[in-house]
Amino acid sequence: MKIEGKHALVTGGAAGIGLEITRALIAAGASVLVVGRDRAKLDAIRNATARVETFAADLADARERERLLAHISAASPPLDILVNNAGTMQYFALTGPDAQDRIDRELALDLHAPIHLAIALLPRFLERPEAAIVNVTTGLVYAPFGNTPGYSAAKGGLHAFTRSLRWQTRNTRLQVVDLLPPAVATSLTARYDGPKISPDKVAAALLDGLRTGREEVRPGHTKALYAMSRIAPGFIFRALNKQADKVPLD
Template identity: 40%
Template sequence: MKWNGNTVLVTGGSNGIGLALAARFLARGNRVVICGRRQEKLDEAKAAYPELITVRCDVMLPDERARLLAYMNEAHPEWNVLVNNAGIQQHVNVRRASEPWEHYEREIAINFDAPVHLTLAALPHLLEQPSAAVINVTSGLALAPAAWAPVYSATKAGLRSFTQSLRLQLRGTSVEVIEIVPPAVNTDLGGPGLHTFGVPVDDFADGVFEKLEAGAEEIGYGDAERRLSLVPRELQSAAEQMWAGFRSRNPNF
């Protein structure tokens, strides 16, 4: 896949990792659309990078996801790269989980439901493009959970699993499937000031693009890269073997 001349949608592209990736896509000559909930963050991003196209959208809501894709298909019919980046992180003490269910559910809806829904709904369009990609931003916490963020960690493990299935099913098509696995990065995740211990976002994004341009399908950085290296390769071959077996039993799937 060439990383110039594409039209890229970055969810949650108005801040942090999403904005750093969006800026690098722009610098390489791609058209970039970003979405987010807060208009003022979208306006700030646009002031910093005037070529950005901004759309207000809350990916927690299924209707807004559908509206976002309808906009992309209508206004940018050539669009070919979906970056599922929007995410939130909540601390949950399971012994005092007294909030209404909606409080916990929104983390699942934004971090897991949204990328799965957007991917499945975008695929008919993406598969028609000569070259396309789905890029999912998971986390090093997909590999080893942060016990204080148990729902968050589970959404990221779920998204990593979905991404692996997607990659197997789409092998041989025009759609590449890429997973970005960040370590702790200094952004506003969870709220301003909670991730200052993380690596600088620009160093991280530069590292991601180096690997993206080298053709990597799983992109770690720092601690997350080390965690990825600990995953036994047999697990990947097990998924490949199960998929090959399923296809031989179900040739019309």
Template identity: 35%
Template sequence: MKLTGRTILITGGSAGIGLAFALKFLELGNEVIVTGRRQSALDDLKRNHPKLQTIQSDVADPAQIAALARRMKAEYPKLDVLMNNAGIMLHKNLKAPAADLDGLMTEMNVNVGGVIRTTSAFIDILAANEGTVINVSSALAFVPLPSAPVYCATKAAVHSYTQSLRFQLEGTGVEVIELMPPVVKTELSTDLANGDGFTLLTTDELVKQSFASLKKGALEVRPGQAKLLALMRRIAPDFINRQLWKASKRLLPVRAG
């Protein structure tokens, strides 16, 4: 992947992995635009990093995605990188019926629907500019963390979708990359800790390893424990599945849902 001279849109870029990548891309001299759901968080981000461009937008809302695409195409016609990063993770107890059946689909709407809809809304400008799509899935696409069953299912879906997208875009000039982080020290992983069967990666180390892979032209970027989990999924799936179940049991909510 060409890492300089790009115009880059990162969804969910006001914190965590998205912000870490935004700041690194900015450091390399790219024009970077980030989105987030909360305007207050974006305002704080803009004050701290005035060179970043910010736009309020929610990837769970198709109307907001369409509006974002119209604005980006008008204001940033050179847009050539889309990083689908926005995501949420919820721990769920599946032992009884959930009180909020609609709420069960929240992660699907954000993590899967957001990726598919946003990619579709921007595919024309990315093709015109021979750009790059970076979809953020997870090492948990290979091996699920049972306390977060829907989250892991969404990341497996993003992994599969990204592979199909890559095939369909062959010959268009659009590069399709998948970033598959392990457990990273962000707001998403506050319930997880080193020694629970996880080795948490800092965002700094994630960026360092990921950009090294991107420079080499990797299409599947597997930093930290992601490589190990992919390997264990092949050679000892029962063992690694059981280990993650043991590590995550304490994270189950008391109530179903």
């Protein structure tokens, strides 16, 4: 795909990995609609960057997602790229009194929101000369953390949904990309003290994947994690969970 001149929607595009994806798309000549809740962060990216528009919405709420979709329908230019990046990762015990509520909230943002946006935008994307849907999952789909049950369920589900979407659109011009970052130095991993890469490296890998037509983009340690999960799945699952067990539960 040629990035220059494309119009992208990046959810959670004003912080962390999403911010670097926004910057990389802009540097490559695209325009970006950035969605998030924090208006101060949205204003900061809009004021600092040409070709950026913003829209404040809580994507965990289906009505807010409908409001965003109405805004997209009314606006121009038409979208060519959707980056489903907004997400949260919570460490909690399944025996806690609020475990079900926490799972529901996490599934709403990390699973239902990206699926909702992808399905709603799909008909329009299929009419574009070139288009891409990028779902940001995680290298942990190969070895999920036991102490982040909502995240593990959501990302595993989104990884599988992404494969379904790719299969059903295989004879179209739509590129369906799964971006599977390793641990990245953002606020999401503040309490995890394993090795982390910088978010700009993840964004650079995604841009490269979009340009070269990759289906799964595995930056940094995710490549090794993928290989290990095939060779010694039990070993890598236990090793990663020993590291993750050091993070206190909420």
